[in-house]
Amino acid sequence: MSVGSLDRGCAARREGWVWIRKGLFGQERVRLLLEKSRLSVVDGGQKEIWSVETARCRFFQGWENEIVVKDAHRTMLFKVEGDRHEFVAWWRAMEAAMCPKLRNYFHPEELIGEGQTALVKAAWSKANGGNVALKMMSRSSGIHADHVLKQFLNEVRVTRAAQSDHVVRIIDAFATETDYVLVLEKGTRTLLNLLEERVVFTEREARKVMGQLLGTTAELHKRGITHRDLKLDNILCREGEDDYMLLADFGSAAFSGADPAETKTDTFTAHVGTPAYLAPERWREKKYGPQVDAFALGVIMYALLSRTFPFPITGCWENGSFVEPDFTSDVWSSVSASAKSLIRGLLREDPRKRLSSIAALQHSWFSEEDSRTLDGDLTCRARSLPPKDQNHSPTRTFKTVALAQLAISTFDLSAHSF
Template sequence: MSEALRRDYSVCEEIGRGRYGVVFRCFSAVSGKSFAVKTIDKRLIADDSVDRQCLYNEAKVMHILSPNPHILQIFDVYEDESHLHIVLEHCNTSDLFHRLANRTVFSEPEALSVMVPLMEAIAHCHRRGVAHRDIKPDNILFNNRNQLKLADFGSAECFRDGELMTGIVGTPYYVAPEVVAGRDYNEKVDVWSAGVVLYIMLAGFPPFYGDSATEIFETVSRANLRFPASVFQSVSPATKDLLRRMLCKDVSRRFTADTVLRHPWMTGGGGDPK
């Protein structure tokens, strides 16, 4: 591990593990404050691979986006011959994935309390010319004050106004149909993914699903959005309207992140169940 990192931080127990690296809890040698350090083993990544580009892209993107109250903050980056170390804000409470696993569904006000800061984070990304491209509950964290923090920018891409992106990235349940189709796409893929997150919070299951990645992609491609009466009978019309506008296959008609934030359900307290 980097000597400079060990000089500045006391690295402690492992708190997470991914494809190429490990996340440790660490403490600042100066302030004693708690942080997380993401340690990535560069030797596991081919020099000419897309993942190698993502390796350095994540830190760059996080610097572009910082500071923002709803985006995980980056503090330091260290590199040695074999590893890249990214020191991040430490969120020591559960992520949205675990919160969903521990309960059946969210009420509309509870879902709203997640969606407002999430969409504010996504809108900030888009204004700064960054598409996250992997919005999902696992990447939606909460700190010890229950503030939402959007995390994991390893798949993020920078773009300019009107510029399209390429590449199949994301997670099957949450990926937008234009990505599945292999077409060029814009930042609205994040709005689609956030719409899936909202649907899951209210229904307890995804809007498009299957028994394999292939089947999931097929249902995503069809984008046949349904609201089963057994689940959605108590969900307000405003919520369903917002879901239709976020999970709209026609990208030209799909809401932008800023438009989502102005929708009556987002500004009116979550709607009255009807």
């Protein structure tokens, strides 16, 4: 069942005529529209006058048939046109939109992810039974409450702007009394899970995955969006399609405002991301741009073809210098020269010389036909991996390193001097 049709029930949309106060005694008749998590006012010509995300509002009853909505910038008073029943219908709709009870609309199930500021649960919709993922950020964060709200609103805005075939779909966003909630398309598993299960990725398989990731990232950069936390566990497989990738978790993403025709290298300064995937310019605490995403994709491609990371667990920066990726292990002997060339291009230290996502898609590796058979490729590369035993296996080793990356993914770069 398509999750695109999910909503939180009858309160998802309501519209009607209301009166708003103008000046001390004046009034104006306008159209009020409530659609899921957005409240807006339009004039008679359907021109939007004012709008706000319901997560940013407080509302309460005014005089007879009057609803007061207050955000950080203004207070709006709406007098509902019609009888008391119409007012009650509006009140209930706004109550459901601004402070919905999660369990009235979704049935949360197992925990599928947890971060520093959010947790993700699998759930199904009571409206149509569709499977979704609920990303929840606690509103009771003390002195950090304003930061959590800004992070939530930014993630909603960026994820909506990023929507495409290979980006996880955002279905709804709202606030309950305790949490800010994003309702998202649910993938079956992550690329990390997939890599754990396989002996190795063939170049043919890796080519299909990397084509999707580079193409989607290139499109994001055209829209002025930098993900800033691309990694194996932020890439999902669409349900029933292990080779169909979805970029997820735009909690660290931001708008660069970059001209798509230019390669910006000095847009951001914020310390976000996961050490193993961080580009060297971020370790040097310099301004950085969309090219950090290309570097992270180089790390991902390296991992797909070798099931190891190209750098130590603490990242590509040691003792004040860049650590060159290693291609000397036996597993790389059966990987094509063009594949290694592409990885090196994505992992260049200088962001100005690093391949962009668009340039990487033009690399000869994507137009090559594998000279080796699929079975031969698998057999040759599998033999290059360490032997399995009860206490040590390539899968366990890779998973241990990946989990260690997660454990240190939120450390503060500003605490380190280089």
